[in-house]
Amino acid sequence: MTDEASMLEIGPDRSLLLVDDDEVFLRRLAKAMEKRGFDVETADTVAVGCVLARSRPPAYAVVDLRLEDGNGLDVVEVLRTSRPDCRVVVLTGYGAIASAVAAVKIGATDYLSKPADAADVTHALLAGPDELPPPPENPMSADRVRWEHIQRVYELCDRNVSETARRLNMHRRTLQRILAKRSPR
Template identity: 40%
Template sequence: MNILLIEDDSVFAQTLMRRLISGGCTVSHAANSSEALLQARAVRPTHIILDMNLDSESGLALLAPLRALLPATRIVLLTGFASIATAVQAIKLGADDYLCKPASLAMILATLNGQASDDSVSEGIVMSPDRVEWEHIQAVLGRNDGNISKTARQLNMHRRTLQRKLQKKPVSS
């Protein structure tokens, strides 16, 4: 497997690269979007692991150019800030799959290979009620194109309460 890892966190990138290489993969790394496009043209990877937040850039913006450049390459978006809305958006923009950090190496490899990831059940990942609420808020917000007032009305919630909930980082599973 020839993988391009697009990740701005150098410590995480080095750790993941070591694990993938020890698993028999060939891995190249890019830390930002311009580097990623150059690497994609030069290396022609069969698989791409793309971080959603690249410093001040969004990995979502890279999906269309990567898909146009490498239509047969399997692209997996990896993020620490998962939501249903961004998962749907990522798939619409060209990602083949979407994984939440932290993800085990086995889960990453299975997803890269296009295998159904029922691993989340076997690994005991169950969403907390707070996480379910966060996911639901993100989904409704996405359907309303980011309109806070409309989303608050649909959720039967005060607009300021919704804004406070959105300012918090997503709760862990």
């Protein structure tokens, strides 16, 4: 998708809210999205993101899931209330399936795992509702699928290790060791 083609698809309201607490990533993405024709506003906390979402609801938004002062899904909820037609993409460095499901249930248009570049974000923001994403070039390994399932159950148990271990029929210490490790590729 060329920059010119994406500009034609943006529409009359080019407002875009970016919410992320990674300052370098936020600046880089803001600059790239401005080059693609968006009118960008940035926020680095849930609180600032919610204020901007209420005062000047954007047509588009990209929200990081985990921010220093809370959960990015709170910003998504405010966006849904303030402007129901806002197209929201949730970004996260924690690629858990449970988080993706929660984001879409609350009203996110799409969900991308970091690192996502400006082209991925633009495509997700402007994709039609019936447009399916391309199949992954590198599908998840069996270890990754197992890790994603454990993360999903852990989130469903409100991050309670003992309850998660009980539901997975696994020893609590084993689960703690798995949760302490980085996700497999």
